[in-house]
Amino acid sequence: MTTSRPGRATLATIAQAAGVSIATVSKVVNGRDDVSPGTRAMVEELLRRHYYTGRGGTRQPTVEVVFAGPLAAYSNEVLEGVLRAAAEPPGVAVMLSKGRTGIDTGAGAPVTPTSWALGVAKAGRSAVISVSNEMTVEDATALAGANVPLVVIDPLTPAGADVTSVGATNYAGGISAAEHLLSLGHTRVAYLGGDLEAGCNQARWQGFRSTLETAGHPVRDDLVLHETFRYAAGVAAGGALLDRQHPPTAVFAGSDEIAVGLIEACRRRGVRVPEDLSVVGFDDTQLAEFCSPPLTVVRQPLREMGRVALRTALRLAAGASVDSHHVELATSLVVRASTAAPRQR
Amino acid sequence: MTTSRPGRATLATIAQAAGVSIATVSKVVNGRDDVSPGTRAMVEELLRRHYYTGRGGTRQPTVEVVFAGPLAAYSNEVLEGVLRAAAEPPGVAVMLSKGRTGIDTGAGAPVTPTSWALGVAKAGRSAVISVSNEMTVEDATALAGANVPLVVIDPLTPAGADVTSVGATNYAGGISAAEHLLSLGHTRVAYLGGDLEAGCNQARWQGFRSTLETAGHPVRDDLVLHETFRYAAGVAAGGALLDRQHPPTAVFAGSDEIAVGLIEACRRRGVRVPEDLSVVGFDDTQLAEFCSPPLTVVRQPLREMGRVALRTALRLAAGASVDSHHVELATSLVVRASTAAPRQR
DNA sequence: CTGAAAGCGCTTACAG
DNA sequence: CTGAAAGCGCTTACAG
Numbered sequence: 001m002t003t004s005r006p007g008r009a010t011l012a013t014i015a016q017a018a019g020v021s022i023a024t025v026s027k028v029v030n031g032r033d034d035v036s037p038g039t040r041a042m043v044e045e046l047l048r049r050h051y052y053t054g055r056g057g058t059r060q061p062t063v064e065v066v067f068a069g070p071l072a073a074y075s076n077e078v079l080e081g082v083l084r085a086a087a088e089p090p091g092v093a094v095m096l097s098k099g100r101t102g103i104d105t106g107a108g109a110p111v112t113p114t115s116w117a118l119g120v121a122k123a124g125r126s127a128v129i130s131v132s133n134e135m136t137v138e139d140a141t142a143l144a145g146a147n148v149p150l151v152v153i154d155p156l157t158p159a160g161a162d163v164t165s166v167g168a169t170n171y172a173g174g175i176s177a178a179e180h181l182l183s184l185g186h187t188r189v190a191y192l193g194g195d196l197e198a199g200c201n202q203a204r205w206q207g208f209r210s211t212l213e214t215a216g217h218p219v220r221d222d223l224v225l226h227e228t229f230r231y232a233a234g235v236a237a238g239g240a241l242l243d244r245q246h247p248p249t250a251v252f253a254g255s256d257e258i259a260v261g262l263i264e265a266c267r268r269r270g271v272r273v274p275e276d277l278s279v280v281g282f283d284d285t286q287l288a289e290f291c292s293p294p295l296t297v298v299r300q301p302l303r304e305m306g307r308v309a310l311r312t313a314l315r316l317a318a319g320a321s322v323d324s325h326h327v328e329l330a331t332s333l334v335v336r337a338s339t340a341a342p343r344q345r
Numbered sequence: 346m347t348t349s350r351p352g353r354a355t356l357a358t359i360a361q362a363a364g365v366s367i368a369t370v371s372k373v374v375n376g377r378d379d380v381s382p383g384t385r386a387m388v389e390e391l392l393r394r395h396y397y398t399g400r401g402g403t404r405q406p407t408v409e410v411v412f413a414g415p416l417a418a419y420s421n422e423v424l425e426g427v428l429r430a431a432a433e434p435p436g437v438a439v440m441l442s443k444g445r446t447g448i449d450t451g452a453g454a455p456v457t458p459t460s461w462a463l464g465v466a467k468a469g470r471s472a473v474i475s476v477s478n479e480m481t482v483e484d485a486t487a488l489a490g491a492n493v494p495l496v497v498i499d500p501l502t503p504a505g506a507d508v509t510s511v512g513a514t515n516y517a518g519g520i521s522a523a524e525h526l527l528s529l530g531h532t533r534v535a536y537l538g539g540d541l542e543a544g545c546n547q548a549r550w551q552g553f554r555s556t557l558e559t560a561g562h563p564v565r566d567d568l569v570l571h572e573t574f575r576y577a578a579g580v581a582a583g584g585a586l587l588d589r590q591h592p593p594t595a596v597f598a599g600s601d602e603i604a605v606g607l608i609e610a611c612r613r614r615g616v617r618v619p620e621d622l623s624v625v626g627f628d629d630t631q632l633a634e635f636c637s638p639p640l641t642v643v644r645q646p647l648r649e650m651g652r653v654a655l656r657t658a659l660r661l662a663a664g665a666s667v668d669s670h671h672v673e674l675a676t677s678l679v680v681r682a683s684t685a686a687p688r689q690r
Numbered sequence: 691c692t693g694a695a696a697g698c699g700c701t702t703a704c705a706g
Numbered sequence: 707c708t709g710a711a712a713g714c715g716c717t718t719a720c721a722g
Binding site for chain 4: 024034035
């Protein structure tokens with residue numbers, strides 16, 4: 001039995017494979033309800049397996065980029081990278097959405113992971129890129145079920161083997177921040193981190209912690225704060241840190257936003273940066289560059305991460321496999337003006 | 346002669362109208378070259394007039410947002426507004442692109458305004474939103490020819506009657522900046538503006554200028570600088586301003602980026618803000634909020650502008666007409682910590 | 691350069 | 707719940 005399958009799958013391809021009529025397959029594709037559940041399930045499975053796309057064939061290839069929170073300096077860098085990679089020939093269109101929006105799942109029905117994933121597939125998206133977004137296991141599974149590849153940038157939870165992700169060497173970044181501060185002579189340092197549950201935050205902290213400990217200057221427990229990655233956390237928790245009886249001489253912030261918030265907390269108290277306090281940020285977004293003083297940061301190559309995510313997504317969409325399910329790009333230390341030797345006591 | 350046109354136009358509709366065969370229309374649609382130029386032109390015209398979309402009918406409605414420069418704090422706010430409005434039922438997909446990319450215009454051919462516009466139409470975009478982007482007259486014309494509505498946000502050149510645009514009350518914004526500084530007691534003020542050719546920059550400057558002049562404190566010619574809207578201009582030109590023998594006591598910057606650059610120039614020189622110099626920004630992006638000290642700004646409602654642009658674009662795409670070809674949303678003064686009374690001499 | 695005709699992929703009213 | 711058959715929108719090899 002030679003199943004001829006030259007080009008793209010048609011209704012006839014599926015009908016033959018399923019042993020049903022073309023009409024029945026058509027009904028399943030169009031979501032009519034006069035098909036038995038069993039037949040429907042089997043046909044749907046076959047449609048997926050054959051990458052059935054409808055007669056439109058391939059429309060313009062499109063990748064959907066999903067952000068969780070508000071767009072910010074961080075997302076800009078990632079998007080720039082994605083956009084530039086997408087502009088390279090042959091070119092992909094980039095769709096932007098927040099959460100599960102932008103996909104029509106049918107008249108006002110509540111959007112479930114499955115309906116969203118099916119909508120994404122039906123809209124013809126080649127792949128989905130999710131950015132620092134807690135994609136649930138359900139979302140990922142539904143997407144896989146709909147045959148839409150998913151690439152996660154900077155996953156909050158450690159990468160499962162079944163999800164492809166792109167991150168940065170956060171642990172190494174924490175180390176370089178510690179080494180920089182140690183080399184300047186700081187020994188009483190604090191960590192003002194982001195969400196405790198976030199994998200990237202944990203890695204940054206552990207790299208930082210271990211290096212200081214090895215150097216004989218362990219970080220005191222009361223100088224370790226896990227808050228959120230946002231500006232407000234820098235202002236509030238950073239301010240509280242400064243109000244201590246014995247404040248640190250340097251702070252490693254878990255993000256640029258936190259660092260910038262901390263710098264505002266310093267200004268309000270007349271604490272000078274870097275004379276009275278050294279601050280190291282993490283990310284190297286435009287915020288770091290525009291900060292006054294310009295921020296010393298551990299740079300994570302966000303644009304490059306966006307570019308790699310896009311190219312990986314395209315490769316998966318083309319049916320190729322990827323060498324590794326998780327890629328980590330190298331961080332690097334960028335020294336600007338927010339760090340200096342501690343004052344002589 | 347009753348031309349029956351119930352639903353969507355088909356090849357037959359066009360063929361009948363053009364007095365040619367269905368086959369010929371099909372060839373035009375598919376860009377085959379065995380059609381005479383005259384026939385092709387006529388058929389293309391008819392395809393447009395009938396809003397021919399192909400059998401796919403309406404795909405998921407999609408709006409293409411085109412940015413010129415790099416994504417920045419400014420674009421974030423606009424995009425947030427567009428995205429939120431797009432997420433409201435019934436929901437539109439949002440495509441992001443920079444310049445004329447993201448559209449497949451055929452094998453490696455140089456992208457001309459016409460081929461781009463045709464590609465946009467063929468890709469099924471309902472409308473295009475262009476952000477602070479020098480859309481050329483050619484682009485706009487080509488888009489109009491392809492029946493794709495265009496809405497420009499914050500047009501660089503004064504809105505022509507034929508282009509729909511959304512802006513802010515820049516002139517009034519300039520006035521409110523001047524009034525704020527006058528009320529604090531400043532009389533020796535400078536304008537550190539963006540691109541001289543940009544309409545929004547001119548309006549800001551004129552509103553500012555006229556108010557100070559009326560108040561009897563005209564801005565000295567040597568304290569008026571038109572640079573670019575970027576950070577670097579704030580650092581360099583702003584720094585030069587501070588190095589004058591008689592520096593101003595307050596500066597109205599044409600954008601948040603310029604203001605933030607100026608604040609860095611101040612830091613480098615030990616000039617305190619607002620004690621030694623008051624700074625007013627323009628935009629109210631996240632940069633203003635995160636600046637240290639937080640920036641007093643003339644706020645332009647960028648998110649709202651994004652939302653209005655999207656809704657206008659959708660209305661145009663639906664064939665409705667708009668009341669006004671140019672809408673200006675109100676600016677407002679947001680007082681934060683970068684302005685204060687001038688020091689007593 | 692044009693179109694009649696064959697044929698493809700799909701949908702749907704209807705018979706079973 | 708299923709499918710034979712009619713028919714629609716479109717494409718294309720080919721004759722003129």
